[in-house]
Amino acid sequence: MTCLLNLDWERGWMCTQIFEGHSHYVMQIWNIRSLDPNYTLEAHSKGVNCVDYFTHGDKPYLITDSDDQTTKVWDYQTKSCVQTLEGHTLNIYAFCFHPELPIIFTASEDGTVRIWQATTYRLETTLNYGLERAWTIEYMKGLRRIVIGYDEGSVMIKIGREIPVANMFSYGKVIWAKHNEILTVNIKCV
Numbered sequence: 001m002t003c004l005l006n007l008d009w010e011r012g013w014m015c016t017q018i019f020e021g022h023s024h025y026v027m028q029i030w031n032i033r034s035l036d037p038n039y040t041l042e043a044h045s046k047g048v049n050c051v052d053y054f055t056h057g058d059k060p061y062l063i064t065d066s067d068d069q070t071t072k073v074w075d076y077q078t079k080s081c082v083q084t085l086e087g088h089t090l091n092i093y094a095f096c097f098h099p100e101l102p103i104i105f106t107a108s109e110d111g112t113v114r115i116w117q118a119t120t121y122r123l124e125t126t127l128n129y130g131l132e133r134a135w136t137i138e139y140m141k142g143l144r145r146i147v148i149g150y151d152e153g154s155v156m157i158k159i160g161r162e163i164p165v166a167n168m169f170s171y172g173k174v175i176w177a178k179h180n181e182i183l184t185v186n187i188k189c190v
Contacts, residue, residue: 041079044068046091054097056118063104065092071106073121083121087114096137096146101159105146107134113148129155129167 044066051064053076060076071085071092090109097104102118113127113134132151139146144159156166156176166176172187 041074043072043074043081044070049091049093050095052095052097054099056097056102063095063097065095065106067091069108071095071104073104085114085116085121085123087123087126088112090133093133093135094137096139098139098146098159099141101144103159105137107137107148109133111150113137127157131155131169 041062041064043064046067048064048066051062054061054063061082062074062076063071064074065071069086069088069090069092072081073083073085074080075082085104085106088106088108088110092106092108094107095105096107097118103124104116104118104121106114106116108114111128111130111132111134115124115127116122117124127148129148129150131153134148134150136149137146140156146157146159148155148157151170153167153169155168166174168174172189173184174187175184
């Protein structure tokens with residue numbers, strides 16, 4: 001059994017809560033205000049890597065992703081699976097439901113990011129920048145930009161086109177576009 005500890009850094013990292021009940025690794029916490037879970041879902045055939053809550057229209061949903069290579073969308077009120085998003089060939093580590101656009105992004109160990117329409121759950125496109133495994137994905141609030149973190153660097157894309165706005169490579173080179181110019185800089189750690 002896996003348990004989580006809530007540590008208070010202001011009190012010398014003293015343990016203030018223990019969360020128990022998982023039978024696999026816990027990769028993300030999304031409600032630490034209570035010791036009791038809201039409810040339990042038997043969601044995937046392998047470990048769940050990410051869970052998040054979002055609203056679409058006037059309904060609340062949960063979204064989960066897993067080592068079973070699927071992402072599932074759940075009706076929060078009925079606890080039923082609304083849709084299973086399939087297509088990645090390796091573990092899915094992150095997703096992002098864009099709060100301003102009807103789009104869901106999934107990021108996988110297979111190096112791809114898939115973009116799904118959030119109403120029909122249809123796959124819109126698959127992005128692959130050749131930067132190895134995709135570990136994290138996040139939106140920039142108020143902007144139509146998504147940032148993706150990979151083994152070999154990170155990419156920022158502007159929604160509406162597949163071309164990166166900025167790209168940072170693991171060896172320290174950063175490339176970005178500003179108006180009609182392509183700019184580069186090399187970053188070195190001291």
